[in-house]
Amino acid sequence: MNLDAVRTFVAIADAGRFQRAADDLSITQQAVSKRVTALERDLGVRLFIRTPQGVRLTVDGQAFLPHARALLLAAERAADSVRPGRRALRVDVINRRIAPARLLRAFHSAHPEGELDVVTNLLDADSAIAAVLSGTIDATFRALTMPTRELPEGIESARVLDDRLQLLTGPGHPLAGAGAVTPAELARYKIWMPGIVPGTEWAAYYDELSAEFGLTIDTIGPNFGSDALLEAIAGSSTLATFVGEEDPLVGPAHHDLRRIEVRDPTPVYPHSLVWLGDNPHPALAMLRDHLRSTRPDRSDAAIWTPTWARERHPGRRASRV
Template identity: 45%
Template sequence: MELELGAVRAFVAVAEDRYFGEAAIRLGISQQAVSKRIARLESDLGLTLFYRSRNGADLTEDGRAFLVHARALVGIADQAVELLRGRRRALRVDVLDTRLASIDLIRGFHQAVDGVEVDIVTSDGFRSARDALARGAVDAVLCRVPGPLDDMIDCVPVHLEPVHLLAGRGHRFAGRERVETAELAGATAWMPGNAEGSEWAEFYRLLGAAFGIRIDTSGPHFGYEHYVETIGSGGRIGFAGEGTRLPWHPDVVQIPITAPVPVYPWSLLRHRQNQHPALDLLTRHLVARRRPLDPAHQWLPDADHAAFTRDRARP
């Protein structure tokens, strides 16, 4: 019996994301294709690897036993491919999540600059960025930078993304074209995806503290589909970046916030010893399109102000 690497890779993705739909987004294939690969793998092995339920896919005992070896197989395969790519490999960019505004920044670069191959990577943002850059696992990371960096890592501010309000159609804000930030004082925003210790969780904590908004991070977090469905079915509100690709729901509206506009700061991180020929091209492309902070009309945490108010960085 020979294992198909694509099926093993799909197994690892589902095991880590718990949802076939999430795994499909990570792999860049359809959910049906993921299901077929898992079914074939289970058939080849003669084992059941997952228990399926409305709450996602959980590993069986056999699945947990196989996961360690599956990750090793995928890792060895990726290393072999990387060695063959040699010096002309694609530019590896960590975008945090393929449904966020960061993916549009990289897509714009790929469309504007001919002859540059790009590999998209997702991880834990700032928490994993420094180590990944130092090891050369990625060439660039797009994330918010909440704290100090190593001397060998450059931080280039590239994008300020307006934050929007999410509300169900029955909510008092639902019929509004925009909502002023002051009107949210005393409200509770439900943000179950705000992982403890993450830079985005800190951003929304600071936003809440600045304007008297309670941020409820209670979970569990079952993914974007569940998040939007829950907002639409109850009286809760939430936040999302303007560029976030949320699943459409008939009972959820997305409303711009003004006076001031909260903006989420995206920066490009790169290691100074990284000599990838496309890295400077990416940096110049993003910097050239960056809009400056407007302190009179936009809100940004104090810790992020310095990077976005100084002169445009040079690669």
């Protein structure tokens, strides 16, 4: 099976659009289409259905996706087992369009001499921590819902970014003209967050956020990727969504999307770097130094984090970045 074709399939599934996947892979959209066509021919099934909003997986595509991710991870481990010399630092992020990916881009810009391999194949924190333990990846950016003392032996973590949530609306939403809103005021509106997977750390975060402030967070509906979400928000007078202050948004200017600050308190999403304490990779130490030196100040009292991010336990294996 052609691994480039499998990698392209996973990139499209994550991005929701052929062109976006082409941008992520640094190839042309024509090359993306050819790889998918060849893979569908080899498998004898159709993997995607094109829609005006992008593409969505067929039933066969949904069945193939977890195996495709596992195949790519196995291929990476096989290559690492025989790769001579210094290898790239492999760091996991949930996807390439959230704040940790921006942190990695800034790190690479500051240290262009080092090779960096960004992995996006892992769904939840447990899978990511297991990959750190096995050596499949060197580090991962995750929100940790368990006390630090309950992390596996040898695993270390450090909080590296508290990303402030903002409300994102289209121009026709009742809150579109607001300079800022409070969580209490948002209780009257529906927050649409398609794609939240039960059992993940981000599901735990939004579950507690909605319970704390009486929010209605709707996860119903297929996830066609960020482009489709932005288009739906732009055209709706009832739907809004949450985005991180550090999350880049790319969309047509005519969408006229509005970012609105959430205050009193400001919910923040707690990103931590997780790594194996005895990992000797020199670039890992450089990454930790970079994150420590560039971490913004989020020490003000007017923020909200879930209880599992506030808990402190004696004997915890916390670490400075």
